[in-house]
Amino acid sequence: MEEAGKKFHIVVLGAGFAGLTFCKTFRHPxxxxxxxxxxxxxxxxxLLYQVATCALSATDxxxxxxxxLSNRPDIxxxxxxxxxxxxxxxxxxxxxxxxxxxxxxxxxxxxxxYFGHHEWEQFAPGLKTLDDALRLRSRILLAFEKAEMETNxxxxxxxxxxxxxxxxxxxxxxxxxxxxxxxxxxxLDFRRIDPAQAHVILLEGGPRILSHLPxxxxxxxxxxxxxxxxxxKTDTQVKSIREGVVELANxxxxxAGNIVWAAxxxxxxxxxxxxxxxxxxxxxxxxxxxxxxxxxxxxxxGDMALVLKADGKPVPGVSPAAMQMGKHVAKIIxxxxxxxxxxxxxxxxxYWDKGTMATIGRxxxxxxxxxxxxxxxxxxxxxxxxxxxxLVGFRNRTAVLFQWAYSYFSNRRSARIITHQxxxxxxx
Amino acid sequence: MEEAGKKFHIVVLGAGFAGLTFCKTFRHPxxxxxxxxxxxxxxxxxLLYQVATCALSATDxxxxxxxxLSNRPDIxxxxxxxxxxxxxxxxxxxxxxxxxxxxxxxxxxxxxxYFGHHEWEQFAPGLKTLDDALRLRSRILLAFEKAEMETNxxxxxxxxxxxxxxxxxxxxxxxxxxxxxxxxxxxLDFRRIDPAQAHVILLEGGPRILSHLPxxxxxxxxxxxxxxxxxxKTDTQVKSIREGVVELANxxxxxAGNIVWAAxxxxxxxxxxxxxxxxxxxxxxxxxxxxxxxxxxxxxxGDMALVLKADGKPVPGVSPAAMQMGKHVAKIIxxxxxxxxxxxxxxxxxYWDKGTMATIGRxxxxxxxxxxxxxxxxxxxxxxxxxxxxLVGFRNRTAVLFQWAYSYFSNRRSARIITHQxxxxxxx
Numbered sequence: 001m002e003e004a005g006k007k008f009h010i011v012v013l014g015a016g017f018a019g020l021t022f023c024k025t026f027r028h029p030x031x032x033x034x035x036x037x038x039x040x041x042x043x044x045x046x047l048l049y050q051v052a053t054c055a056l057s058a059t060d061x062x063x064x065x066x067x068x069l070s071n072r073p074d075i076x077x078x079x080x081x082x083x084x085x086x087x088x089x090x091x092x093x094x095x096x097x098x099x100x101x102x103x104x105x106x107x108x109x110x111x112x113x114y115f116g117h118h119e120w121e122q123f124a125p126g127l128k129t130l131d132d133a134l135r136l137r138s139r140i141l142l143a144f145e146k147a148e149m150e151t152n153x154x155x156x157x158x159x160x161x162x163x164x165x166x167x168x169x170x171x172x173x174x175x176x177x178x179x180x181x182x183x184x185x186x187x188l189d190f191r192r193i194d195p196a197q198a199h200v201i202l203l204e205g206g207p208r209i210l211s212h213l214p215x216x217x218x219x220x221x222x223x224x225x226x227x228x229x230x231x232x233k234t235d236t237q238v239k240s241i242r243e244g245v246v247e248l249a250n251x252x253x254x255x256a257g258n259i260v261w262a263a264x265x266x267x268x269x270x271x272x273x274x275x276x277x278x279x280x281x282x283x284x285x286x287x288x289x290x291x292x293x294x295x296x297x298x299x300x301x302g303d304m305a306l307v308l309k310a311d312g313k314p315v316p317g318v319s320p321a322a323m324q325m326g327k328h329v330a331k332i333i334x335x336x337x338x339x340x341x342x343x344x345x346x347x348x349x350x351y352w353d354k355g356t357m358a359t360i361g362r363x364x365x366x367x368x369x370x371x372x373x374x375x376x377x378x379x380x381x382x383x384x385x386x387x388x389x390x391l392v393g394f395r396n397r398t399a400v401l402f403q404w405a406y407s408y409f410s411n412r413r414s415a416r417i418i419t420h421q422x423x424x425x426x427x428x
Numbered sequence: 429m430e431e432a433g434k435k436f437h438i439v440v441l442g443a444g445f446a447g448l449t450f451c452k453t454f455r456h457p458x459x460x461x462x463x464x465x466x467x468x469x470x471x472x473x474x475l476l477y478q479v480a481t482c483a484l485s486a487t488d489x490x491x492x493x494x495x496x497l498s499n500r501p502d503i504x505x506x507x508x509x510x511x512x513x514x515x516x517x518x519x520x521x522x523x524x525x526x527x528x529x530x531x532x533x534x535x536x537x538x539x540x541x542y543f544g545h546h547e548w549e550q551f552a553p554g555l556k557t558l559d560d561a562l563r564l565r566s567r568i569l570l571a572f573e574k575a576e577m578e579t580n581x582x583x584x585x586x587x588x589x590x591x592x593x594x595x596x597x598x599x600x601x602x603x604x605x606x607x608x609x610x611x612x613x614x615x616l617d618f619r620r621i622d623p624a625q626a627h628v629i630l631l632e633g634g635p636r637i638l639s640h641l642p643x644x645x646x647x648x649x650x651x652x653x654x655x656x657x658x659x660x661k662t663d664t665q666v667k668s669i670r671e672g673v674v675e676l677a678n679x680x681x682x683x684a685g686n687i688v689w690a691a692x693x694x695x696x697x698x699x700x701x702x703x704x705x706x707x708x709x710x711x712x713x714x715x716x717x718x719x720x721x722x723x724x725x726x727x728x729x730g731d732m733a734l735v736l737k738a739d740g741k742p743v744p745g746v747s748p749a750a751m752q753m754g755k756h757v758a759k760i761i762x763x764x765x766x767x768x769x770x771x772x773x774x775x776x777x778x779y780w781d782k783g784t785m786a787t788i789g790r791x792x793x794x795x796x797x798x799x800x801x802x803x804x805x806x807x808x809x810x811x812x813x814x815x816x817x818x819l820v821g822f823r824n825r826t827a828v829l830f831q832w833a834y835s836y837f838s839n840r841r842s843a844r845i846i847t848h849q850x851x852x853x854x855x856x
Contacts, residue, residue, distance in 0.1 A: 040569060040846045059485035064844040066617035076619045079573040079846075096577050131847055141468060145507040149524050189494035191504045395834050402830065406823050416492040418468045418507075419559055420848060 007032045008337060011092055011101040013082050015042050015065045017319040018302030019107030021326030023075055024068075028337050033075045034099055040064055040079055043130060044391055046319060047400070049170060051133035052260075053177035054141070054185070054413040058130050060400050082108070084273050087295060103297050103333055106271075106284070107326070110303035110317060113266025113281060120241040124165060124259040127174070131420075136260065138418045140178070143257035144186065145418075147193045159257035160198040163246050165238055166263030167204030167211075169358040172221060174262060175202040176360040179228040184362075185413050201231045201254065203246070205263070208234055210358055210366065212316060217366040220375040224364040238263075265317060267304040274298075279306045288348035290329055296346075299332075301325035307349060315351045319390065325349060359383045362408065435460045436765060439520055439529040441510050443470050443493045445747040446730030447535030449754030451503055452496075456765050461503045462527055468492055468507055471558060472819055474747060475828070477598060479561035480688075481605035482569070482613070482841040486558050488828050510536070512701050515723060531725050531761055534699075534712070535754070538731035538745060541694025541709060548669040552593060552687040555602070559848075564688060566846045568606070571685035572614065573846075575621045587685040588626040591674050593666055594691030595632030596640075597786040600649060602690060603630040604788040607656040612790075613841050629659045629682065631674070633691075636662055638786055638794065640744060645794040648803040652792040666691075693745060695732040702726075707734045716776035718757055724774075727760075729753035735777060743779045747818070753777060787811045790836065 008031040012019045015037035023035055041062040050056040069075045080094040085104075092099050112126025127133060140162065147159040160182075164175045182198040189195070202209070202225065208218040209225075209232065225232050237249035246254040267282035276292050277285045284292060284300040286307060292298040302322035307315040315321045328349045336343045355369030357379060365379035374382060384404070391397045407413055436459040440447045443465035451463055469490040478484040497503050508522040513532075520527050540554025555561060568590065575587035588610075592603045610626040617623070630637070630653065636646040637653075637660065653660050665677035674682040695710035704720050705713045712720060712728040714735060720726040730750035735743040743749045756777045764771045783797030785807060793807035802810060812832070819825045835841055 040573060040844070057485045057487035058847060059843045059845055062845045064617075066614070067840060067844065070616040073619070077617075078577060079570075080577065130845065134847060142507075145468060149506060149508065186494070188498040189492075189505075191501070395838075395840070398834075399827070399830065402827065406826075410823075412495060412823070415487045416468070416495065417487055417490045417558065419486060419562060 008102040009034065009100060010103045010105065010333065011036065011099050012105040012107060013037075013092070014107035014109055014302070015039075015077075016045070016107060016109045016302060016322065018109075018322035018326045019105065020065070020068065021323040022105055022107065022301070022330050023072070023326075025327050026330035026333060027072075027074065028334055030337055031074070031333075033072075034078060035065065035069070035075055036078045036080050036082060036094060036099075037065060038079070038081045039129070040066070041130070042068060044396070045128075046387060047391075048127055048130070048133050049173045049177060051130070051415065052127055052136040052140075052174065053181050054137055054416045055177065055181075055407055056400060056403055057415045058134060060396055060403060062130055063396060082270060084270070087275070087298075090297065101297075104299070105329060106292075106298065106300040106304060107302045107322075108268045108270060108304050110265040110281075111268055112261060113264030114261065115264055117241075120261065123241045123243050124163075124246075124261040126261045127170060135420055136258075137415070138420050140181075140258050141416060141418050144190070144193070144195060144198075147257075148190050149192075156193060157199070158244065158255040160193065160195070161201065161254070161256040161258075162198065163201045163203060163254055163256040163259045165203050165241075165246070165259065165261050167202055167206070167209030167232075167234065168262065169210065171202060171204070171262035172209055172225065172358050172360060174260060175200050175230045175232075176225055176228055176364065179225070179230045180361045181413065183229055184411050185416075196229075199231060199256075200229065201233065201256070203236045203238060203248075204232070204234045205237045206234065213356060213358075213366060213368055214373060217368060217373055217375060221358065221360055221366045224360045224366075224376070228361045228364070265303065271300075271304060274300075289332060289346035290325055290349050291346075299329045301329055307351070309351055316356070318356070320354050321351055324351060357383045357386065436530040437462065437528060438531045438533065438761065439464065439527050440533040440535060441465075441520070442535035442537055442730070443467075443505075444473070444535060444537045444730060444750065446537075446750035446754045447533065448493070448496065449751040450533055450535065450729070450758050451500070451754075453755050454758035454762060455500075455502065456762055458765055459502070459761075461500075462506060463493065463497070463503055464506045464508050464510060464522060464527075465493060466507070466509045467557070468494070469558070470496060472824070473556075474815060475819075476555055476558070476561050477601045477605060479558070479843065480555060480564040480568075480602065481609050482565055482844045483605065483609075483835055484828060484831055485843045486562060488824055488831060490558055491824060510698060512698070515703070515726070518725065529725075532727070533757055534720075534726065534728040534732060535730045535750075536696045536698060536732050538693040539696055540689060541692035542689065543692055545669075548689065551669045551671050552591075552674075552689040554689045555598060563848055564686075565843070566848050568609075568686050569844060569846050572618070572621070572623060572626075575685075576618050577620075584621060585627070586672065586683040588621065588623070589629065589682070589684040589686075590626065591629045591631060591682055591684040591687045593631050593669075593674070593687065593689050595630055595634070595637030595660075595662065596690060597638065599630060599632070599690035600637055600653065600786050600788060602688060603628050603658045603660075604653055604656055604792065607653070607658045608789045609841065611657055612839050613844075624657075627659060627684075628657065629661065629684070631664045631666060631676075632660070632662045633665045634662065641784060641786075641794060641796055642801060645796060645801055645803060649786065649788055649794045652788045652794075652804070656789045656792070693731065699728075699732060702728075717760060717774035718753055718777050719774075727757045729757055735779070737779055744784070746784070748782050749779055752780060785811045785814065 012035045044061040084093045143159045179200045182195040186195040240247045283306040303317040357367035359365040365383045367374040367379040440463045472489040475489045512521045571587045607628045610623040614623040668675045711734040731745040785795035787793040793811045795802040795807040
């Protein structure tokens, strides 16, 4: 491992918040990094729902990974996908090649999980990638176009119904943004249908939405959603989903032109190949230093790691946590490379909770920062400010600010563009 | 036709420059319009090549048609596609319905034409729609990603070769923009390959590129392209195209990771169903008033019409010509609705040539405005100014200006995002 002139090789899988923060934080004269991602861009996932609801364009929330790291000759970026490991040989297999590593940083994020009902995915797609968002945007816009040409009022109703399954932050943000889209943006644009009559239904299995926030904020969020026109149904479990139909546990049937799944997060199936303990969602139960038990040279960070806080609850799957984990691992590896002969004891990871927030719509949000609870306009301003600060790159920040200002003052959304059209509309 | 209370129905097919300008110009208390388009957006086609070359995002060059016309309750927009006519019954058939018309305005634009070699399309796609541009962008970016992982130097060369067929404005703009992309934007982003070594080859069958401009400007454009690193081959005919291979008439073979077709424009096959005289490209040989001979109630405008100027040459297929035609027909129909009993003689269409320009790269362009010939920086400034003025909508104008300023000063392009990925990369 320690030949003269040979650099330590750190392989990072995933260019999300965790992996990218590691790469940006870690730099050592004796090390080189290979960063592997399935896409060519870092995605600002907290704003992905705004692409699906026509408020932002794809390029506003994505940045080319190579561009972000172009000033780092010690980092090689590969567009590829990990398929397995040889842990004894310290080797990771990709689709197109294999890499030997000295350290391996797993930061593959989360996938949409269907609680074992994979067959629902085709009828109720999730929202994890840029293509997911662009397809959802096109499907919602197409449903309204079809409704405009439809004469059957029952079919009208079905096409203009959007069901969002899951009352977590993504579900709440999607439902609120869809309601605004139909009520304040598209409301003047059709002649036969009235988009303001669209049904946006949010289904939550538990007793309240945003269950990670205090009950009082959940309640405020619910009322803000209802005010926007969302039909919020708590204590409502889904029994089955098929083409255009959601069947509830209570036997009721909802016919919907679009069904969006925002209920479950599962880790990549790759974690099963690590031979370590996983939680129900497939997340790696990491050691306090974030390493994979039994493999001090392998770390799992971000949404694919299960880390427990001092109070026994898991660290939430949010971007600040992922970034903190990336920094933590960078610090550990740096310290070990600096003192190979006598490596220092690894410190445990400590999550610093900067607060939690969810936006609901124009001037509507809820936020908890320490003991401070905000809702409505002040929470929305805080949300705006935090999201702009954390957007990677000057260009995206300025572009997003401009789009938001434009939408706020004009009640228009610029990204109402149907693409990915080949499957839907025949070419001649 | 003229019942009391019944409004005249004008059906417009196509929401490009011609059809949209007609709609925006025409307004009459006794008339209503139905505008039919296959997509939900008006496309600013002159800048489409910038989406393909990562300089602009899709939403910068497209605007939802419904949004543009939301303040026009007399206009109904339908997302549909015309399939045929019953000219005697004044009926147009769409895929999902049929419409009766009093006036029919055909503004369906141009398609990519392959001079009878439709089998080339799959290997050398054209650039007409937003999806074309997004797919091309992804394919070019993916080719460089593959090259970075490739060890075979011959395959390197192939993947990093882009052939653009056709030396008209689109071909010249694409080739220049690709050369810039590889040489000044991506040049620092790879570790194994050097994108600045990419080959961008522009093939033109005739003796000079931009043949619609004076010979001196063609020559200047050629030198500006060569300066950017484009290999310009005039008098070079294509014999055949297959997967990754262009065979020239002189027997030479070019292996290329990406082949783009910018050579031919053909009209929609629908023109054949009009039973009137067409030119070789399928364009309608319209009467001087732009009506379809034998059918004063049907007009053909924009790229699908062949209109001869006083000098016997055809009016070029550019957006100012399309817009002028839209305005001309609006004026004719308005005059006839105002004087039903005694309709005035229709004036012939006169094309007002405002000048022609093509951009080649950063600070590089050629332009002819009347007798004035510009090249280099002044031509580029003129091009910039004209394109910003004509962009539909305040938001797009501001967003495009911002993107351009950002790219100009940072040498970065923000839209280097690979989407439409499902076909290329397997999901797990």
